[in-house]
Amino acid sequence: MPIATVNPATGETLRTFDPLDAAGIERRLALADAAFRGWRTTAFAERARLLNAAADLLEADRKDIARTMTTEMGKPIAAANAEAAKCAKAMRWYAAHAEELLADEHPDRSDVTDAGASRAYVRYRPLGPVLAVMPWNFPLWQVVRFAAPALMAGNVGLLKHASNVPQTALYLEELFTRAGYPQGCFQTLLVGSGAVEGILRDDRVAAATLTGSEPAGRSVASIAGDEVKKTVLELGGSDPYLVLPSADIEAAAKTAVTARTQNNGQSCIAAKRFIVHTDVYEAFRDAFVAGMTALTVGDPMEESTQVGPLSSEQGRTDLEELVDDAVEHGAAVLCGGGRPAGRPQGWFYEPTVLAGITPGMRIHREEAFGPVATLYRVANLDEGIELANDTPFGLSSNVWTRDDAEIETCVRDIRAGGVFFNGMTASHPALPFGGVRRSGYGRELSGHGIREFCNPTTVWQA
Template sequence: MTMRLTTTDPTTEKDVETYEYHDDADLDRLLDRSADRFESWRDRPVTERQALVGSIADVLRENEDEYAELMTEEMGKPVSQARGEIQKCAWVCEFYAERAAEFLQDERVGVHPRARTKVSYEPLGPLVAVMPWNYPFWQVLRVAAPTLAAGNTMLLSHAPNVTGCAKAVERILDEAGFPEGVFTTLVVDTDAIHDAVADDRVAAATLTGSVRAGRAVAETAGNNLKPSVLELGGSDPFVVLADAPLDRACEVAAKARVNNNGQACIAAKRFIVHEDVYESFRDGLVREMESLTVGDPADEDTDVGPIARADLLDTLETQVRETVDAGATVLTGGEALDREGYFFEPTVLEDVPDDAPAACDELFGPVASLFRVGSEEEAMELANDTDYGLGASVWTEDLERGERLAGEFEAGAAFVNELVQSHPKLPFGGVKNSGYGRELAADGIREFTNKKTVWVSPADGLDG
């Protein structure tokens, strides 16, 4: 019997589209095609590969509204943010179209006067990429652009609820002129993903998602001695010191918590505030959260749309309820909305116990947790008291102090007086349970290459 999956609009709870899963024979055929295509794709000049990556940007910009509306329909992203995601995808493709050859050029290393020594960057082969639903175009293309420019091929296993977005990305690359098989969308279940990662035709794996999923893929890759990159969850601290620029900090704090409906790994989740400004920041954050418009994400005026799936809404409700039962106070929000769709109110919690879900777990929704501290030292200790280490920010008028504290965060990225974000020109990734390896910048294109040492000595030897 053919297995099928159906995507659901989280705003209306209505079915969007039904897709057939690839069966074992399909998977074998697609793996064969990807491996065969790699042999010719790797030999294409890097200038040709990067030009094709640049063509992706052209297709994205020409069809921005179509792709944004698809995102909004499948996972509930406010449409203005969805357009911003498409624009960012075009940007990362243009970045690698310009810089790929530079990042991949041989590096000459002086070792001996009579020897020619260098480091070259050569593609590994087919890459399995397991991607999440929350940024359904960006997460894929920030991996695909450098991976394909480097000469690898890519097999995408996307989250089931954004299968339409996955299919759209494949069509985009086809329209951009990529040969068939360089990029392939797999519609498969979890067991098939692990089969693909373990397959001899696959060279490496990358995953963006939960810690549980990351551990599973890393175990499969490790057991088969294949490199992997993991970008996992986060519980980012947002540290507000006594000399913080409060008006801007409150405004950015709300944006940092509810962007993408609060469903972002690098969202600020724990707001750690010095007691001297605690009440002022708390009241300002509550005002900002209460000013947000919750509603249909297809409406241009909507700030916060639905949670992406019913089960994710149930999980968020449980986490908030258990946190309140443990002693936390709800300052605003705290409930799912009694309406069609998977909506949750923008929420601010205070007096959060150290062992409550809102302190320990990653809450994937528009819920901010406030913590009062009495000193800079206490703030940093609490900021680092987490199993995660993706991003962090500190807010202060003293920039030298801010830069010093940025160096103390146990995180892959630290920002002073700014929203934590990814940028094509900067490496992105985490430490601890937030994963390992880096995406973007030069690091991202080199992650899935063989960094090969080449040593050429004269025939009569180095001393001849």
């Protein structure tokens, strides 16, 4: 895949970039290694000062970088602006909280003496250069939620971004440089996927984090495992959205529309499978379909646009194949189901709701990465949870109920990294984010995320 900016609203190639050659990669690895030796000893106050400076710059740049993101991957401009603002907020959160999150841990005095020590504690120390293999769908946020905690922990970052968002990738390196970070603390590597193995196997690279597809995660995990290097993986999702009789149906349906179509439906944590109790099925279905039908599909640079194009022609083809397979096997199209009329250019797809889904359809098991929802009817909570878990993924989940007993049952039984009640899944710097099963392992964000790339060192003194 070429490293290029291709506008998904028009299909026009705007800029192309030459990948780094072997010598260029070597220079950047050497620079990262040298930068880490000094950066790891920097005081938390200095790290926080620089991260806050980066947040200031990002806020000042917000409109420009939002337009870059929209141009490169097609998200509505309002969402791109919100993404940039969220990144600045996360930077400030880690600048304020990293020192306490990584404070030395002191066990009870009696436990220390039982261990034969006069003093013992745990100190969190950075690992070194961390390779981040990042996706295009949230091209700023996915990187910042790795970079902010990693830099505050004393690590340095090497970013291999998706090949269709090179200008966003280069902006991120420039941002940290302008903020005053020492040279080499955060670098963008303009390379194709074929270069990842060699970089990850280099002894100077301590660990890796990847957000992306399951095949990409398997590949990086396999290489890192062979090298015995730490990894964090955040992969796909097919999140359930369970609606029970006690729910506020109007609110559930309205939120469902946003939950499915956020980022043009191209989000791992977007709700994708809508599982509705039979007692409220018709009411939810009608409101949900009406909401999906009313969405404005159009130029992502327009503030009024709610759904823009998919990021690539191949992405749209993949989505069309899933929908076609479902229809061929008996699924009913309640709205959408194809390319919008009047848009011959760009990779647009209509907001779509499919009903009558059966296990033999590909879309029942595979992630639909676009504005396509599948609708299911269930007889009771047990059947709903069973269906919610009938997926190889386990990233997040959404449940609408006002019943405390049902809430506890769902927390206990739904197999996912998060359960969000009466709202839609979202990521926040104070809360851990990640999944189980084929959605990956490890956590980003919160104290859990900042400690992923630390060495929790036992210090024992007689």
